[in-house]
Amino acid sequence: xxxxxxxxxxxxxxxxxxxxxxxxxxxxxxxxxxxxxxxxxxxxxxxxxxxxxxxxxxxxxxxxxxxxxxxxxxxxxxxxxxxxxxxxxxxxxxxxxxxxxxxxxxxxxxxxxxxxxxxxxxxxxxxxxxxxxxxxxxxxxxxxxxxxxxxxxxxxxxxxxxxxxxxxxxxxxxxxxxxxxxxxxxxxxxxxxx
Amino acid sequence: xxxxxxxxxxxxxxxxxxxxxxxxxxxxxxxxxxxxxxxxxxxxxxxxxxxxxxxxxxxxxxxxxxxxxxxxxxxxxxxxxxxxxxxxxxxxxxxxxxxxxxxxxxxxxxxxxxxxxxxxxxxxxxxxxxxx
Numbered sequence: 001x002x003x004x005x006x007x008x009x010x011x012x013x014x015x016x017x018x019x020x021x022x023x024x025x026x027x028x029x030x031x032x033x034x035x036x037x038x039x040x041x042x043x044x045x046x047x048x049x050x051x052x053x054x055x056x057x058x059x060x061x062x063x064x065x066x067x068x069x070x071x072x073x074x075x076x077x078x079x080x081x082x083x084x085x086x087x088x089x090x091x092x093x094x095x096x097x098x099x100x101x102x103x104x105x106x107x108x109x110x111x112x113x114x115x116x117x118x119x120x121x122x123x124x125x126x127x128x129x130x131x132x133x134x135x136x137x138x139x140x141x142x143x144x145x146x147x148x149x150x151x152x153x154x155x156x157x158x159x160x161x162x163x164x165x166x167x168x169x170x171x172x173x174x175x176x177x178x179x180x181x182x183x184x185x186x187x188x189x190x191x192x193x194x
Numbered sequence: 195x196x197x198x199x200x201x202x203x204x205x206x207x208x209x210x211x212x213x214x215x216x217x218x219x220x221x222x223x224x225x226x227x228x229x230x231x232x233x234x235x236x237x238x239x240x241x242x243x244x245x246x247x248x249x250x251x252x253x254x255x256x257x258x259x260x261x262x263x264x265x266x267x268x269x270x271x272x273x274x275x276x277x278x279x280x281x282x283x284x285x286x287x288x289x290x291x292x293x294x295x296x297x298x299x300x301x302x303x304x305x306x307x308x309x310x311x312x313x314x315x316x317x318x319x320x321x322x323x324x325x326x
Binding site: 021023024026027028029030031032034035038039042043050051055058059062063066115117118120132133136137167171 | 216217218220221222223225228229230233234236237239240243
C-alpha cells in the first residue's frame with residue numbers, strides 16, 4: 001500500500017517476534033511508525049493529546065498483535081488502531097471540538113502559509129480530519145483510506161468534499177474579516193493624518 | 195511515511211484550487227513538525243508500559259469462566275432439586291426420584307444386567323440384544 005505498507009526486510013520479522021512476546025521487537029516497530037502515527041493522531045485529536053492517544057493505541061495493538069495474520073500489513077493495521085483510538089478519544093474528550101466555540105479562524109503569519117491549521121481542523125468532524133490527513137499528508141488513494149478507516153471509497157470522497165466545503169467557508173470568512181480589519185485600520189489612519 | 199511537505203499525486207478531487215492549495219500547503223507545513231517525543235524514546239517508553247500477554251486470549255478466558263460458572267450452577271441446581279450429584283435425599287427413601295444413585299448392579303448370567311433402582315425395583319437390561 002502506498003505510504004503505509006512499505007516493504008522493509010526486517011519489518012515482518014519484527015512483527016513476528018513481537019507477536020511472540022518480544023518487547024524489544026515491538027519497541028523497534030514503534031520507532032519505525034511513531035512519527036507517522038503521531039502526525040495522524042495530531043490531525044484528529046490535536047497536538048496536546050496526540051502522543052497519549054498513540055501510546056494507548058499502541059498498547060492495544062500489542063495485545064491484539066498475535067491475531068494479525070499478515071505481518072506486512074502491520075503499518076496499515078496499526079494506523080487503523082490509532083485512527084479508531086483517536087475517534088474514541090474524541091468521543092470521550094472532544095478536545096478539538098471544544099475549540100469550535102472559539103473565535104473564527106484567524107489568519108496568522110508564520111511558516112504554515114499564514115493559516116491557523118489546528119483551528120481549521122477543529123471545524124471538521126474527526127473522520128473528515130482523518131480523511132484530509134491521509135489524503136494530503138500520506139497521499140493514499142480513496143480505496144486505501146477506506147480500508148484504513150473501515151468505510152467505502154465513496155464515503156471517503158463524501159467526507160473530503162464536505163471537509164473542503166467547510167474549509168472554503170471558514171477561509172472565506174477569515175479573509176473577509178481580515179479585509180474589514182485592514183479597511184478599518186486604513187480609515188483610522190486617514191482620520192489621524194491631517 | 196511520505197514526506198509531508200511533498201504534495202501527493204492522488205486522492206484529490208475537484209474543489210476550488212486556491213482554498214485547497216492554501217490549506218494543503220499550510221497543512222503539510224504544520225504536519226511536518228516532528229513529535230515532541232523522539233521515536234527511539236517513545237519506543238522505549240511504550241515497551242516499559244506493555245502489559246504481560248497471557249497465554250490464553252481473552253475469548254478463551256471467557257469460555258473457561260463460563261464453563262466454570264455453568265458447572266457450579268449445575269451443582270447447585272442438583273443440590274437444590276434433589277437430583278443425583280448433590281446431598282439430597284436418597285431415592286430409596288421418600289423421594290420420587292428413580293435415579294439409581296446407590297443401587298447395585300449385577301450380571302447373573304452374563305447377558306442380563308440387573309440394576310436395583312431401589313430394594314423393590316430391579317431394572318433388567320438384556321445385553322445380548324434382541325433375538326435371544
